Amino acid sequence: MLTTEQQAAVNSTQKFILVKAGAGTGKTEVLSQRILRLLQEHNELSISDMAVITFTNKATENLLARLKLYLYHHWKETTNPDTKMRFRYELENLNAVQISTIHKFCKSILDQAGPLHYPDFNYAPNYSVTEASTRQAMDRAFEEWYLEKNKRNEKIQHENVMPYHRFRNVFEKLYHMLRSQGISITDALKKTKAELSLDTGAIRAYKKELVELLELVVDYHQQLRYQTLDPDNLLEYCYKLLSRDADSVSHVKSAYKYIFVDEFQDTSLYQTGIIKKICDGTPESPSLFVVGDSKQSIYQFRGADLSSYQQVEKWIKRSGEILSLSTNFRSTTELVYLVNTLFERIKGANPQYSFQPEPLKPKEVPTLPVNTAEAYEWIMSNEKEGRTQPELVAHYIQEQLEAGKSPGEFAILFRKNYQMMDFFNALSALKIPCQLIGAGNFYNQREIVDTYKILNYILSPTNTVYAEEALETIYIQNDKEQLKLITEHVVPITQKRTPAQLLDRLYQVTNVRERLVTDLPKAVANLNKLKELTRQLSIGENIQLQEYTNWLHLMIASHKEEQESDTADGENVDAVTLITIHKAKGLEYPIVILPRLEEAVSQTVLAPPIIYSHTTGLEFSYAPYFGDRSVRINSNGYNTLIQPYQDELHSEELRVFYVALTRAEKKIVFVGDEHCPKKSICFQNWLKLL
Numbered sequence: 001m002l003t004t005e006q007q008a009a010v011n012s013t014q015k016f017i018l019v020k021a022g023a024g025t026g027k028t029e030v031l032s033q034r035i036l037r038l039l040q041e042h043n044e045l046s047i048s049d050m051a052v053i054t055f056t057n058k059a060t061e062n063l064l065a066r067l068k069l070y071l072y073h074h075w076k077e078t079t080n081p082d083t084k085m086r087f088r089y090e091l092e093n094l095n096a097v098q099i100s101t102i103h104k105f106c107k108s109i110l111d112q113a114g115p116l117h118y119p120d121f122n123y124a125p126n127y128s129v130t131e132a133s134t135r136q137a138m139d140r141a142f143e144e145w146y147l148e149k150n151k152r153n154e155k156i157q158h159e160n161v162m163p164y165h166r167f168r169n170v171f172e173k174l175y176h177m178l179r180s181q182g183i184s185i186t187d188a189l190k191k192t193k194a195e196l197s198l199d200t201g202a203i204r205a206y207k208k209e210l211v212e213l214l215e216l217v218v219d220y221h222q223q224l225r226y227q228t229l230d231p232d233n234l235l236e237y238c239y240k241l242l243s244r245d246a247d248s249v250s251h252v253k254s255a256y257k258y259i260f261v262d263e264f265q266d267t268s269l270y271q272t273g274i275i276k277k278i279c280d281g282t283p284e285s286p287s288l289f290v291v292g293d294s295k296q297s298i299y300q301f302r303g304a305d306l307s308s309y310q311q312v313e314k315w316i317k318r319s320g321e322i323l324s325l326s327t328n329f330r331s332t333t334e335l336v337y338l339v340n341t342l343f344e345r346i347k348g349a350n351p352q353y354s355f356q357p358e359p360l361k362p363k364e365v366p367t368l369p370v371n372t373a374e375a376y377e378w379i380m381s382n383e384k385e386g387r388t389q390p391e392l393v394a395h396y397i398q399e400q401l402e403a404g405k406s407p408g409e410f411a412i413l414f415r416k417n418y419q420m421m422d423f424f425n426a427l428s429a430l431k432i433p434c435q436l437i438g439a440g441n442f443y444n445q446r447e448i449v450d451t452y453k454i455l456n457y458i459l460s461p462t463n464t465v466y467a468e469e470a471l472e473t474i475y476i477q478n479d480k481e482q483l484k485l486i487t488e489h490v491v492p493i494t495q496k497r498t499p500a501q502l503l504d505r506l507y508q509v510t511n512v513r514e515r516l517v518t519d520l521p522k523a524v525a526n527l528n529k530l531k532e533l534t535r536q537l538s539i540g541e542n543i544q545l546q547e548y549t550n551w552l553h554l555m556i557a558s559h560k561e562e563q564e565s566d567t568a569d570g571e572n573v574d575a576v577t578l579i580t581i582h583k584a585k586g587l588e589y590p591i592v593i594l595p596r597l598e599e600a601v602s603q604t605v606l607a608p609p610i611i612y613s614h615t616t617g618l619e620f621s622y623a624p625y626f627g628d629r630s631v632r633i634n635s636n637g638y639n640t641l642i643q644p645y646q647d648e649l650h651s652e653e654l655r656v657f658y659v660a661l662t663r664a665e666k667k668i669v670f671v672g673d674e675h676c677p678k679k680s681i682c683f684q685n686w687l688k689l690l
């Protein structure tokens with residue numbers, strides 16, 4: 001039974017509606033019920049008159065399943081033959097209607113309008129969507145720029161602070177960040193150039209190089225984009241198209257009478273722009289129904305922008321209706337109180353974080369004092385002494401299964417993709433049925449990511465960050481002697497061997513395959529596969545280790561989150577689910593296990609060499625590559641930017657943590673380590689506030 005608040009959202013007759021509410025309060029539920037109500041009340045309406053935008057492929061599946069169920073029930077219950085026929089038709093059409101991610105929605109608009117030829121954006125009739133064009137543009141720009149510098153005998157300032165491959169890496173991240181956040185690169189260049197005239201000496205030289213490279217990359221990317229668009233382009237182009245081409249706007253308006261957006265807190269600047277172009281308040285404008293929770297905005301790295309969400313909120317406040325829901329239907333009273341108390345305290349201790357705790361109401365009013373300790377338990381590892389988290393968790397689940405629980409009740413939620421494999425292997429070793437969601441991609445397996453880390457070390461053995469990262473890998477397993485072997489036997493031959501030969505050498509020197517083959521045969525198979533892929537990659541191309549490492553990085557990064565379909569993921573099987581917190585958004589599980597709570601955001605993420613200021617453009621902080629790395633060269637604006645930047649990163653971590661905790665229906669199992677440093681900003685230390 002819907003609550004009064006929920007009914008208000010389902011039945012509101014306003015044209016623009018925002019439902020703003022915390023986790024588990026039924027936002028997706030009211031969105032689905034509203035669709036059903038509209039179909040029931042308007043005989044002429046079909047679900048194909050609606051566009052439903054979700055955030056991930058997983059969320060699309062989830063919503064489709066709910067709609068299918070409601071349509072089916074209505075079809076079954078109705079006695080009116082016309083209605084029966086209509087609902088049967090709707091059910092059959094459900095898979096063909098526009099229920100999709102924003103990327104697919106934009107693609108459908110571009111496909112309908114294209115091919116197009118504007119001076120700053122165009123695309124071929126048969127364009128494909130891939131990440132490859134960014135890499136190609138980057139390759140060409142770097143190659144050309146370095147050549148040109150050499151030809152003119154000009155010194156490259158960045159060589160003082162980082163080797164070629166690292167510079168490329170840093171630059172690629174910068175370019176991706178600017179584009180995914182919808183920052184106009186023309187503006188970024190203009191602002192940086194304006195500051196450049198105020199800078200002097202080395203700072204000016206560094207900035208000048210960044211500007212030169214950015215201009216080149218943009219130029220090449222523009223040329224390549226005719227045939228291949230990347231996911232960021234889809235949103236950018238769709239926005240530009242709708243801003244300039246009134247016919248395209250009219251076409252979308254006539255195609256849809258209703259637009260629904262789930263998880264609107266993860267909207268980006270472009271997405272907001274697209275929605276506002278379509279739902280512009282004119283009589284032909286489709287109605288808009290959006291649901292969101294600012295506490296669950298966790299896709300900043302892909303361009304999610306809370307200020308865009310807040311703008312839409314203001315706009316809907318003026319032209320429509322804002323509704324809220326307060327009862328959490330997902331979790332037990334103890335869990336609801338736990339979440340309320342914990343986030344209130346974390347925010348109290350860290351007022352600088354952009355996170356507004358809003359207490360949730362439990363579905364049943366408690367009569368006795370609520371004991372939040374019943375909502376969770378702890379598992380403490382001691383990784384240093386070999387009491388590892390994957391093993392402890394696997395044994396915990398085994399005991400629970402012996403006590404009568406079923407595997408399908410458990411979900412292990414991870415902060416990072418690469419953390420999953422060890423747990424999967426530990427569960428498999430105990431023959432516990434388990435399914436990995438969305439991590440079935442080769443390049444994100446731990447052994448491949450570890451190979452990338454080792455290659456970074458081989459390329460820059462004096463870099464302490466790389467050395468630390470290398471120690472943690474499956475190659476080294478914190479054995480400094482192993483690292484020494486690599487330094488002595490692999491580092492000196494980097495120039496003389498192909499990447500495939502170097503991998504072979506690395507495997508031999510570290511004995512990695514022999515050490516892993518019994519416990520992790522799949523990891524060994526993957527390492528062999530990587531070597532074969534590498535061999536094929538170098539055939540016909542004289543590829544150097546630096547380029548190879550860049551390529552590997554791109555493979556890992558571009559498969560990072562769900563850009564591509566992940567519909568092959570198993571549904572409704574009685575198995576323990578292993579999934580990232582990001583992918584679990586919108587989903588729910590009886591018992592949630594949260595491992596690796598002691599892991600903090602890495603220093604490389606917390607202090608990136610280049611960041612962007614909306615007033616002064618690109619700002620940087622570099623440590624000299626040779627010599628004393630503690631003496632940094634910072635551009636004028638970097639120091640004032642970095643603290644708010646880090647606060648924002650930690651705010652996002654807090655939101656990720658909120659999403660994780662609110663997935664649970666009955667219980668949460670926290671998994672931390674006895675050696676978690678007291679001062680580290682991590683989930684484990686936040687939990688001490690309980």
Ligand SMILES: Nc1ncnc2c1ncn2[C@@H]1O[C@H](COP(=O)(O)OP(=O)(O)OP(=O)(O)O)[C@@H](O)[C@H]1O
Binds near residue numbers: 027296
């Ligand atoms: N009125 C209700 N009565 C019983 N159960 C409900 C009611 N409303 C929602 N639920 C259930 O509560 C759970 C959470 O609902 P839903 O997933 O729609 O919440 P949400 O606000 O979208 O959550 P999140 O923000 O975490 O994605 C679901 O299992 C849903 O079926």
